[in-house]
Amino acid sequence: MFKNIEDSQITITELMLPSHSNFSGKIHGGYILNLMDQIAFACASKHSGHYCVTASVNRVDFLNPIDVGELVTLKASVNFTGNTSMVVGLRVESENIQTGKKKHCNSSYFTMVAKDEQGKNVKVPGIILNTVDSVRRFARSIERQEQSRTRTTKYNASQFNIENYLDVVKQHNVMIDL
Template sequence: MWRHRPALCFLERGCILAASKTVSSSQVVMTQLVLPSHTNSLGSVFGGTIMSWIDICAAICSQRHCNKETVTASIDRLDFVAPVYKGWVVNLKASVNYTSRTSMEVGVRVDAENPKTGETFHTASAYLTFVALGSMGKPTEVPGLVLESDDDKRRFEQAKKRREIRLQNKTR
């Protein structure tokens, strides 16, 4: 069925199904202030706190994409690149990278901002898989993905490869 094929196929044929949505239509930007309750004894934010913020940001993005409730199926990879300290600002950006029949991959980039210096830098990245739920709490179809930019296409292809690896690992 056409609906189940990646949106890239729709674009190559010059037509887009009405049920497909653009990457930009569901993107989320979320900002958090690192408070003392978020930090460990070194004054840097707990990894679990960042993980929670990533999950929330990605969940909003996935729900925005399919206009349905979604649940986190997996966190494929989470890399912490640099610490974030008390009083700093954390900016999270989430985008749907790939959709299949009932699931989607959401990528989240986390940047930290030191408000005293104005310096911003990459601190973490993660890939999460979400499943859309229907009225009975069972998986349901999600809209396809319209790829508007070269970045969208690159992320789609990379996510497709990650999905193949996840499926291979699942069968082992």
């Protein structure tokens, strides 16, 4: 079974309140992460037709601060489908409601896994790739997964060779005292 990507895309917009701010008066990153997790869950659950859990989050860069009083819009779309997992691409933008100026604040990729009523992984529908962008996003997700596997094994304690990294490490703000 395959589904159109558009059928599970989700967009939410929320006004940022003082209660969402950190000590510097900007919106707390943890609050934005919570919203991101919620929309990733909704998008993945809508696509799969099952309860979904977050398996991993690939890189979260806070590009621009969000001010109290701005509207924050989060957009979620399934970029990749595996057997039981999906990669949901997220984009976060803020808008000053007085000037209309918009800022790209964050992009991230959440890997979500579909679960059945007993909590077991369940097969998810595939996605129909019908644009160049959808093929690009799917291919990028495959590459990101391969890089993650390589990164995990490359620095595994049993395979790590310190001699390969000492010169690189010494070029940074460290003191090695072995």
